[in-house]
Amino acid sequence: MPFNLLLNNVARYIHLTDNEKEIFISHLHQKKIKRKQFFLSYGEICKYSAFVTTGCLRGFTVDKNGIEHVLSFAPPDWWIADMYSLISQKPGTLNIEALEDTDVILLSKTDQEKLYQEIPKFERFFRILTEKSLVTNQQRIVDNLSLTAEERYNIFCERYPTLINHLPQKQIASYIGVTPEFFSRMRNRH
Amino acid sequence: MPFNLLLNNVARYIHLTDNEKEIFISHLHQKKIKRKQFFLSYGEICKYSAFVTTGCLRGFTVDKNGIEHVLSFAPPDWWIADMYSLISQKPGTLNIEALEDTDVILLSKTDQEKLYQEIPKFERFFRILTEKSLVTNQQRIVDNLSLTAEERYNIFCERYPTLINHLPQKQIASYIGVTPEFFSRMRNRH
């Protein structure tokens, strides 16, 4: 059944009884997002966390010069949301777009809060998830401050080997923090 | 009593009974850190979260060229730790140093876990804390990718007005991601 990937994802950090699994699943919705379709746009209020089962999403912002900056990729087994907007329920700055046809499982903000009431273990689950995400983001800040573009690229290759073949170069360039032109030059020099 | 600042910090997100407050306090330790003294050094395993009551700490890494990069400041009412090391209990890369004589309240990793057992509400507290920290860090990544040094400086001034007068310029420069020389020039042109 289609929720297995997600149940395994959850099982990494907390144990659920069969009954709890059913309660959990009752809060979930499935959705298909076609390539290039937006799951969330700048200025909207983020009402869902999305868990990708197939395909790939990207979260990005657009700066005042119209340049896109990729904050995160969400391949299968990853969660994505505009955390700022989800928490504050204010309009966010993040766009979330499908890089290919993608299946997601949605958990709404309100269902997530119900879940915290019904199965407090989920506080733990999302705490741990958020902690891991925080560590990754802190490392990225350090990398951006202290490494050259080439070093950041090498780290990206190590950390996300499956994504490298999968993604358009310009998306990786944007994540690394360089222009597509410079990224191309960087790759073709050695 | 010296735990009031911390109890207020906690009360922002969860409500504790008097009994729960006592249990919480029983897990805490106080410590004084003298100016320039290290609370945590690169390569150590981080065993404590620290909550600052007076003074100021800074968390920073040192890159392969010996250059320091400030990840965070912790003035009063802030938590600080090497999250990577605290979670994984592996040697971390963060240094945490007192910028002035500082009083902290410590919560050890093991006491934190006991707290989760004894008062599950603390799962919620630290989830919310971590979420807020994550949002701040994501915004910083976007800022580093899309803004000039001067724009990042202006944002820093808005966001941390009290720190501006308080900190040596070179520390702010390092947080912003520029050299002290460039930071000085930037401030003195207009």
Place this chain on the structure above:
DNA sequence: CGGGGAAGTTGATGTAGGTTAAGAAATGAA
């Protein structure tokens, strides 16, 4: 309260990476 090390300033010069532009290659919708 005085001296020494740290912090800040200023100038000359260097460089990683950006910008603009134009063509080549890949890709996807019909």
Place this chain on the structure above:
DNA sequence: TTCATTTCTTAACCTACATCAACTTCCCCG
């Protein structure tokens, strides 16, 4: 398969910020 649209490449030139060095000012600790 075809054509239109992205994506990628290459080249010339540009700029934000770094580096190095010498000087001044600050400030803390004995």
